[in-house]
Amino acid sequence: MGCLTVNNLKNGMVLSEDVLDINARLLLSKGQKITPKQIRILKIWGITEVHVVGQKGKTNIEAPQVDPxxxxxxxxxxxxxxxxxxxxxxxxxxxxxxxxxxxxxxxxxxxxxxxxxxxxxxxxxxxxxxxxxxxxxxxxxxxEIPSIVNQLNEITADPYASANDVAEVVNKSPSLTAVLLKIVNSAFYSFPAKIDTVSRAVTLIGSKEITGLALGLSTMQVxxxxxxxxxxxxxxxxxxxxxxxxxxxxxxxxxxxxxxxxxxxxxxxxxxxxxxxxxxxxxxxxxxxxxxxxxxxxxxxxxxxxxxxxxxxxxxxxxxxxxxxxxxxxxxxxxxxxxxxxxxxxxxxxxxxxxxxxxxxxxxxxxxxxxxxxxxxxxxxxxxxxxxxxxxxxxxxxxxxxxxxxxxx
Ligand SMILES: [Fe+2]
Ligand SMILES: [Fe+2]
Missing domain, CATH: 1.10.3210.10 (Hypothetical protein af1432)
Known part of the structure; x- marks a missing residue:
């Protein structure tokens, strides 16, 4: 049995211990075979290492050894x-x-x-x-705060606003649209399929999350x-x-x-x-x-x-x-x-x-x-x-x- 980083997992390896998320909820059970789907789940939940069966005692050390x-x-x-x-x-x-x-x-x-x-x-x-x-x-x-952030704040405070309404505001800024789409398609979210519209991104991760990212990106720009x-x-x-x-x-x-x-x-x-x-x-x-x-x-x-x-x-x-x-x-x-x-x-x-x-x-x-x-x-x-x-x-x-x-x- 050994502890492997997720990047070193191979198809067919078997988990020797349950994998829990940060809230101690069970993600994958002991005995489950590793497949690309499982690796994706681990990455989505930010799991960096798991215990696997075998490896003939070659326990992979999860952290680099440092001189005492x-x-x-x-x-x-x-x-x-x-x-x-x-x-x-x-x-x-x-x-x-x-x-x-x-x-x-x-x-x-x-x-x-x-x-x-x-x-x-x-x-x-x-x-x-x-x-x-x-x-x-x-x-x-x-x-001055970029006006787009104020518009986004207003729209997310509106309980009747739809994902399309939020997307309409974001789409006014091509640079913000481009960066947001890059983020939602990155390992940060690890969605299985490519997301190519802001409205889809808003539906999947929520308008408040999008506003938060837009706010952060715009503020640091200032x-x-x-x-x-x-x-x-x-x-x-x-x-x-x-x-x-x-x-x-x-x-x-x-x-x-x-x-x-x-x-x-x-x-x-x-x-x-x-x-x-x-x-x-x-x-x-x-x-x-x-x-x-x-x-x-x-x-x-x-x-x-x-x-x-x-x-x-x-x-x-x-x-x-x-x-x-x-x-x-x-x-x-x-x-x-x-x-x-x-x-x-x-x-x-x-x-x-x-x-x-x-x-x-x-x-x-x-x-x-x-x-x-x-x-x-x-x-x-x-x-x-x-x-x-x-x-x-x-x-x-x-x-x-x-x-x-x-x-x-
Ligand atoms: Fe601080
Ligand atoms: Fe502080």
Missing amino acids: EIIEKVKESTKEIFKNVDLEHPAIKEIFELSVTHRSQTCTPLQKDNIQFQINENFENKKILDIRKKIEKLRIKLP FKDIPENIIDMKSFLRHSLLCGLISRIIASQKNMPQTEQMFVSGLLHDIGRLVIYKYFPDQAKSLLISAFVSHQSLYSVESGLFGCRHTKIGKILLKNWQLSNALESNVRYHHQPSGAADPLEAGIVHIADVISNGLGVGSSGEKIIPHFDYEIWDDLKISPQLFKPAIDLAVHQLASLEMFFKSNN
Whole structure:
């Protein structure tokens, strides 16, 4: 018996153990023969490896072996990222261990990147710049949300709107249509037959899912020109997408109905940071340097420099764009979920953000987990054992989704 990655499965092999999905539902039973159809099912559900009969003791190791010395070094450096949270707490303990494993296997560079400019500024003498006032009183022109997103939001709020109505709006933008069709035909959804119209895509995956993807694609487009010497946008996108995917997976583990809203909430959770990076580049540099030099989180440094945090700036932007109150609240309170209209939704984004920061898959500029809301953790009643399958699935989905977001930029 051995454990094989799905990509190495061959026709006719026999499963030696049941295969369960992320919610512990049975997908394939022990004893079943592997066929192309079964392989497709496994890929659809994001299963990366299964146990099969035979292989004459040649157990295929599911994860690359890493030198124990490297693991020890990674563990020590990862402790720095987790220094603000309690490593004895069961949730944190699990996230820490998964982070060490992931960082060791993927050789994630220790958090020195993103400070690409010279540390030669006297940032300590910078006066507090009240960004919120600047944005609100001086009417700094915030980016406009593409009108197509507003139209999509309106139409999905209409209970009588059909798949054709949604498709009609999407079809107004040839570039969006092309990318959406590429996504729905990709391994991310793995539908057996080619989907060649947006209306068919909407019927299959839902208008809210399509709107969520359109919103994400359009939003990232707005911020694509932020200079690399301030933030690596690819890294920012990776962090945002992973947070969105983990938020959605945890929401589905909790049987929450609005999983696509959770994806968008996670995707946009740090959007306030993009406003800072785009419109206040000098202050952004001061912020990044200040956090780097003082070994503190951006979150703890930013209010001292700007008079408010990225969460509030994100809320102002989303309000300006007239996006849903739920989305605005999840973004505004992703660091303090108890203040949100729905603390459990904001709490899921909070936990997904902590996991994303821990794993070091991309970064919004943050190098240290700012804090962990232990109360919301208790309220959410999530088993830490669900983190590993959630992370495996999210990382698997990230690979295909990221490509489309990048190519749209
Ligand atoms: Fe944040
Ligand atoms: Fe974040």
